[in-house]
Amino acid sequence: MTELATRWLGLELRSPLVVGASPLTDDLDALRACVKAGAGAVVMHSLFEEQLVEEQMAAHRFIDSRINMDAEARSFFPESEVFEMGSGSYLQRLELLRRSLDVPIVASLNGISTGGWTAHALELEAAGAHAIELNLYDLATDPSETATSLEQRQQAVVRSVVEQVSIPVSVKLSPFYSALPAFVAGVEAAGARGLVLFNRFYQLEMDLDELELSREVVLSSSAELPLRLHAAAMLYGQTSLEMAVSGGVHSGDDAAKAILSGATAVQVVSAILANGPGALEQIHDGLNRRLSDMGYRDLTEARGALSMAKAPNSRTWERLNYARLLHGWK
Structure with missing residues (x-):
């Protein structure tokens, strides 16, 4: 059997399978x-800075609005500080998971300001x-803002967090960068x-009956996995960052493809949410069987074997493959 123990972000893991950020935290x-x-x-679900700020402001507005209704209100309304407004519950859950589970616990942070990211980190x-897994989600809606300025702002956020904490920092990216290798270098x-490739953004849908x-x-x-495989295969050998594939892993073969493309870890969420923890066991056993059948003794031997840097025909990862697919789709 293939030895599945590995190192990811400097952490010793018994297998490359990681429970990704999800409601399973609770x-x-x-x-x-x-x-x-x-x-x-x-990986815990994300701590959202803007959600914490909104909770704090709502509580202050509630107390202030009632204090102003009665001159004696200040004598019986509690100070706003007595409310749990902030990251307290998240930190308590983190401490509980540390005590209860004998595997590394990665906190996830989704912030909106450089100071906010740093303080919560x-x-x-x-x-x-x-x-810490930094979940970068900075949507460009201003036509005057360029891709360069947005990417520089995101890289500044990463730098500000890395400079403040001593634990490893991984960055969860979107798939929408026009020059992914250059951004990753930054x-x-x-x-x-x-790196975590990639974030699955939950998109808004339109309800035509209610018009909302x-x-x-x-x-x-x-079906979502190939986008991740392509990015991992392209980046393998070009960066020293340890990559985790996230999104579309539902079988042992899916996990094997991620490793062969260059991933160090494989994050799983949807398969567990749909079918319970037993799905993870099936992926684990399937990954072990597949890599063993292929003759790999451990993950180091398998990692990146089908990347652009090592593939027998690396051009299949490039644009030439697009033309061939169009002409031979039947």
Whole structure:
């Protein structure tokens, strides 16, 4: 059998399978079952800076509006500081997972300001996170803003966090960069330790009957995996950042493809949400069988074997493959 133990972000993992950021953070029993099934690490759901700010402002508005209604109100309304407004509950959950699970716990941070990212990153480190996953989501809506300025701002955020914490920082990217290798080089120069390819943005849908926007979570399928494989295969050998594939991994073969493309870790969410922790065990066993059947003794031998740097015909990853597909789709 293939040895699946690996190192990711400087952390010792019993397998490359990682429970990705998801609502499973709040289900300790499910996470225990995932670890038993072969998970090598757990990523918590994101701590959203803007959500914390909104909660704080709402509480202040509530108290202030009632204080102004009565001159004696200040004598019986509590101070706003007594409310749990901030990252407290998230930090408590992080500490609980650290005590309860014998695998590395990665905190996830989704911020909107350089100062906010840094302050919360320090809290996560103090609470015991083994690493931090920065979830970069900065949507360009201003036509005067260029891709260069947006990317420079994101790289500055990465740098500000890396400079403040001593634990490894991984950056979760969107698939929409026009020159991904160049941006990744900037992230590496900013001091990051790893990449996650890619974020699955939950898009708004239109309800035509009610004439309004609606939100619906649609789980991934294996059809989303090739986008991640292409990016990992392209970046392997061009960056020292340790890559994790996230999105579209539903089988052992899917996980094997991610490793062969150059990934160090493979994040799984939708398969677990759909079929429970048993799905992770099936992926774990399937990955082991596939790599063993291919003759690989460990993940180091398998990693990047089908990347652009090592593929027998690297041009199949490039534009030439697009033309061939169009002419031979039948």
